[in-house]
Amino acid sequence: MKVQFGLAVTDGRNKCGDVVYSRNRWGVYTKKYFKPRNPKSAFQTTFRNLWKANFQLWQSITEDQRKMWLLAAQSQKRSNNLGQKHFMSGFNYFMQINTNINFSSHASTPIPVPYILPISLPACTLIASGTAGALSLNFSPALPNSGHMLYVAASACLSPGRMVVTRQPRYIASWVDSGQTSIDILSAWATIHGLMIVGKKIFVRIFVTNSSGAHSIPVTVSAIVSP
Numbered sequence: 001m002k003v004q005f006g007l008a009v010t011d012g013r014n015k016c017g018d019v020v021y022s023r024n025r026w027g028v029y030t031k032k033y034f035k036p037r038n039p040k041s042a043f044q045t046t047f048r049n050l051w052k053a054n055f056q057l058w059q060s061i062t063e064d065q066r067k068m069w070l071l072a073a074q075s076q077k078r079s080n081n082l083g084q085k086h087f088m089s090g091f092n093y094f095m096q097i098n099t100n101i102n103f104s105s106h107a108s109t110p111i112p113v114p115y116i117l118p119i120s121l122p123a124c125t126l127i128a129s130g131t132a133g134a135l136s137l138n139f140s141p142a143l144p145n146s147g148h149m150l151y152v153a154a155s156a157c158l159s160p161g162r163m164v165v166t167r168q169p170r171y172i173a174s175w176v177d178s179g180q181t182s183i184d185i186l187s188a189w190a191t192i193h194g195l196m197i198v199g200k201k202i203f204v205r206i207f208v209t210n211s212s213g214a215h216s217i218p219v220t221v222s223a224i225v226s227p
Contacts, residue, residue: 043171047099054098054108058091061110069094072112097213103174104149104209116212119146119177124206126223130198135186137204137221145179148210152185156193157200160224165203177208196225 020031058066070090077085088096098108122139129135143150153169173188185204189196196202202225207218 050099050102051095054095054102057098057108057110058094065111066090066094068111100209100213100215101211103151104211104213105176106211113212116210116214118210118214118216119144119148119208121206121208121216121219124219124221126202126204126221128196128202128223128225129227130196130225131227133186135184135189135196135202137183137185137206139181139183142179142181143177146177146208146210148177148208150175150177150183151207151209151215152183152188153205154185154189154193155203157197157202157225160199160201162201162203165205165220169203169205198225198227200225 022031067090070093073088073090073093076093077087097112101108101113122141122143125138125140127134127136127138137152151171151174153171155165155167155169158165170192172185172192175183186196189202201222203220203222205218205220207216209215
């Protein structure tokens with residue numbers, strides 16, 4: 001979380017209790033301390049390999065190509081959790097776009113590609129049934145058959161009273177948008193989180209990425225696992 005200090009305190013570093021203070025190019029931020037773990041999941045391994053390959057590509061491109069990425073990043077103004085506007089560095093924009101492109105099953109690009117507006121997701125509901133052994137995303141109307149990649153992340157079974165997800169849901173799988181009205185995600189979810197528990201709530205976050213590396217606004221849906 002971004003931190004804004006006053007006159008008495010102007011900086012903060014290291015760990016205090018269970019809170020870690022650090023700094024990046026946009027200022028001081030905090031995060032909750034947790035004991036590092038390395039499950040080496042298939043997704044984690046894939047992501048690390050992609051990151052390594054894209055980093056090596058960044059090292060190999062010319063200075064003029066890097067300036068192109070920096071210029072492209074200047075058109076992508078972002079906001080932090082304090083509402084402050086900032087621009088990404090050329091390197092960070094290069095890594096973000098190429099990672100998105102990779103997850104859309106396309107090869108990395110050494111130069112920025114023309115921006116393609118991502119599709120908007122139709123209304124989506126999550127169906128979860130313990131007895132029927134069903135966990136599916138249902139769309140109305142159907143997905144637009146764009147051929148883009150649908151990225152799905154999900155939480156484990158949580159308290160039924162939970163209204164929001166406080167930690168990032170874990171990636172479970174991707175599907176190509178081929179005009180589906182329903183996608184069965186039970187097998188992919190169970191591989192990551194195990195068995196569904198009746199009476200517990202599951203959150204699912206979805207967005208679409210395309211060949212230009214752009215992605216749609218994430219949509220989060222939830223459902224309590226029915227008997």
